[in-house]
Amino acid sequence: MTLEQLTNEIHKKKSFLCIGLDVDLDKIPPHLLEKEDPIFEFSKAIIDATHDLCVAYKPNTAFFEAYGVKGWQALQKTINYLNENYPNHFTIADAKRGDIGNTSTRYAKAFFEDLEFDSVTIAPYMGKDSVEPFLQFDNKYAILLALTSNQGAFDFQTKQVDGVPLYQQVLQTASQYDNSDRLMYVVGATKAEFLTDIRKIIPNSFLLVPGVGAQGGSLEDVVKYGKSSNVGLLINSSRGIIYASSNEDFEKAARDKAQQLQFQMANLL
Amino acid sequence: MTLEQLTNEIHKKKSFLCIGLDVDLDKIPPHLLEKEDPIFEFSKAIIDATHDLCVAYKPNTAFFEAYGVKGWQALQKTINYLNENYPNHFTIADAKRGDIGNTSTRYAKAFFEDLEFDSVTIAPYMGKDSVEPFLQFDNKYAILLALTSNQGAFDFQTKQVDGVPLYQQVLQTASQYDNSDRLMYVVGATKAEFLTDIRKIIPNSFLLVPGVGAQGGSLEDVVKYGKSSNVGLLINSSRGIIYASSNEDFEKAARDKAQQLQFQMANLL
Numbered sequence: 001m002t003l004e005q006l007t008n009e010i011h012k013k014k015s016f017l018c019i020g021l022d023v024d025l026d027k028i029p030p031h032l033l034e035k036e037d038p039i040f041e042f043s044k045a046i047i048d049a050t051h052d053l054c055v056a057y058k059p060n061t062a063f064f065e066a067y068g069v070k071g072w073q074a075l076q077k078t079i080n081y082l083n084e085n086y087p088n089h090f091t092i093a094d095a096k097r098g099d100i101g102n103t104s105t106r107y108a109k110a111f112f113e114d115l116e117f118d119s120v121t122i123a124p125y126m127g128k129d130s131v132e133p134f135l136q137f138d139n140k141y142a143i144l145l146a147l148t149s150n151q152g153a154f155d156f157q158t159k160q161v162d163g164v165p166l167y168q169q170v171l172q173t174a175s176q177y178d179n180s181d182r183l184m185y186v187v188g189a190t191k192a193e194f195l196t197d198i199r200k201i202i203p204n205s206f207l208l209v210p211g212v213g214a215q216g217g218s219l220e221d222v223v224k225y226g227k228s229s230n231v232g233l234l235i236n237s238s239r240g241i242i243y244a245s246s247n248e249d250f251e252k253a254a255r256d257k258a259q260q261l262q263f264q265m266a267n268l269l
Numbered sequence: 270m271t272l273e274q275l276t277n278e279i280h281k282k283k284s285f286l287c288i289g290l291d292v293d294l295d296k297i298p299p300h301l302l303e304k305e306d307p308i309f310e311f312s313k314a315i316i317d318a319t320h321d322l323c324v325a326y327k328p329n330t331a332f333f334e335a336y337g338v339k340g341w342q343a344l345q346k347t348i349n350y351l352n353e354n355y356p357n358h359f360t361i362a363d364a365k366r367g368d369i370g371n372t373s374t375r376y377a378k379a380f381f382e383d384l385e386f387d388s389v390t391i392a393p394y395m396g397k398d399s400v401e402p403f404l405q406f407d408n409k410y411a412i413l414l415a416l417t418s419n420q421g422a423f424d425f426q427t428k429q430v431d432g433v434p435l436y437q438q439v440l441q442t443a444s445q446y447d448n449s450d451r452l453m454y455v456v457g458a459t460k461a462e463f464l465t466d467i468r469k470i471i472p473n474s475f476l477l478v479p480g481v482g483a484q485g486g487s488l489e490d491v492v493k494y495g496k497s498s499n500v501g502l503l504i505n506s507s508r509g510i511i512y513a514s515s516n517e518d519f520e521k522a523a524r525d526k527a528q529q530l531q532f533q534m535a536n537l538l
Contacts, residue, residue: 060372062366062372066375067383072341076337096392097365100417103332106334107331110337123395126414127420149369150398151397152399156394161428162429166428
């Protein structure tokens with residue numbers, strides 16, 4: 001998918017909502033547990049109920065891996081279902097990968113070629129040769145952790161390095177990597193006030209913004225401080241949407257929550 | 270496995286060798302490709318040929334994930350084979366994971382409970398609440414990236430943060446986390462001269478040291494600067510051992526390379 005196509009979808013749907021698929025068998029409606037593949041069935045039901053309200057889906061690989069081979073099969077089925085039925089949605093493997101060059105290349109092939117995701121989240125700690133292998137694929141994107149939504153972000157990310165916080169050093173350095181036009185960045189909604197500084201370094205890059213909803217971030221603030229001339233935002237909500245109800249009405253409840261966010265987004269565009 | 274058991278194995282075998290299983294179907298002996306599961310067959314053959322010379326095996330998850338569901342099945346079979354046949358070997362899932370708390374918990378369950386590895390490598394960028402979920406399991410260990418063997422390590426890890434390099438900040442901070450006695454650290458052999466400073470911060474922790482062999486690190490220097498009173502080292506070699514030959518003699522060739530390293534280690538102990 002190209003960034004132009006993604007931006008067109010945002011304007012068409014008046015939505016920059018990404019729905020996170022953190023599928024937890026302890027939280028999904030119990031009647032689905034009788035199905036042969038409850039992880040996939042839940043994902044499929046959420047996708048079918050919300051697709052016209054969002055522009056992206058983000059399966060969280062940890063939740064699939066926790067179920068072993070069956071989980072990986074469900075991940076494969078979920079991305080295949082998205083690519084076959086909703087090819088205009090941007091797909092994100094939320095995997096937080098990153099390793100030395102030849103290993104990063106393997107991860108890139110796993111997510112871009114084997115699973116055919118549009119993008120994958122990656123960690124910056126190992127630097128240039130751990131990131132650039134993800135930037136070698138046409139119309140595929142790496143979404144680099146910059147400033148995350150959790151409390152632990154203050155352990156290292158906000159510490160001063162050569163006079164600027166580490167997360168800004170990451171943005172400055174990574175934006176010089178080869179093919180950095182294929183980079184997006186994770187910035188948590190819980191730290192919306194940092195977005196003004198961030199936009200000075202990467203004015204046009206897409207940001208994936210988790211932390212609205214269950215983690216307490218404000219959609220208005222993210223848009224106020226983080227919107228680029230071309231929108232440039234994907235706001236993720238996972239638990240707040242997909243676990244809105246754990247009863248048989250879960251699809252409608254998820255749709256209602258997604259609709260509320262889409263309505264707010266339409267007003268802010 | 271307890272750390273005491275691991276240390277006993279090191280003394281018994283006069284070896285602190287870890288063999289990395291980076292299984293690449295383009296590099297394994299062609300006659301194995303005819304087998305139903307060549308990834309597992311190659312891993313099994315390498316393990317059988319080298320088990321008495323090493324104390325740990327480290328499957329690199331990227332190489333398995335790159336083959337999708339089949340790769341994940343091969344990973345499951347490989348760890349099961351190790352646990353059933355060589356229960357005294359320390360097992361490392363080289364996965365470089367890390368995410369917000371509830372997601373890190375899922376990764377920990379995936380590697381410690383579903384796959385039953387002894388340990389998993391993790392990345393520090395997201396801080397305390399991304400690391401501590403991995404430290405909640407008895408006799409299970411998280412191996413935190415500190416100073417990696419690749420060139421990209423100089424992008425961020427060696428930058429000064431509050432007067433010390435970031436990798437030292439990571440060691441100082443992480444060694445204060447809850448259950449930090451279950452932490453080990455990755456330090457690349459290509460940066461052996463940094464080990465003196467590292468041992469001042471974490472004198473007794475185990476270090477997983479990649480980069481001897483294909484990446485050019487020196488075993489002698491790692492031992493000289495990094496050995497603790499209790500050895501405290503696991504030296505990894507992957508490609509230098511497992512791809513010593515791509516012909517039918519690959520098991521003997523791998524064994525010979527492992528034997529050379531074990532012999533050097535016995536002299537250095």
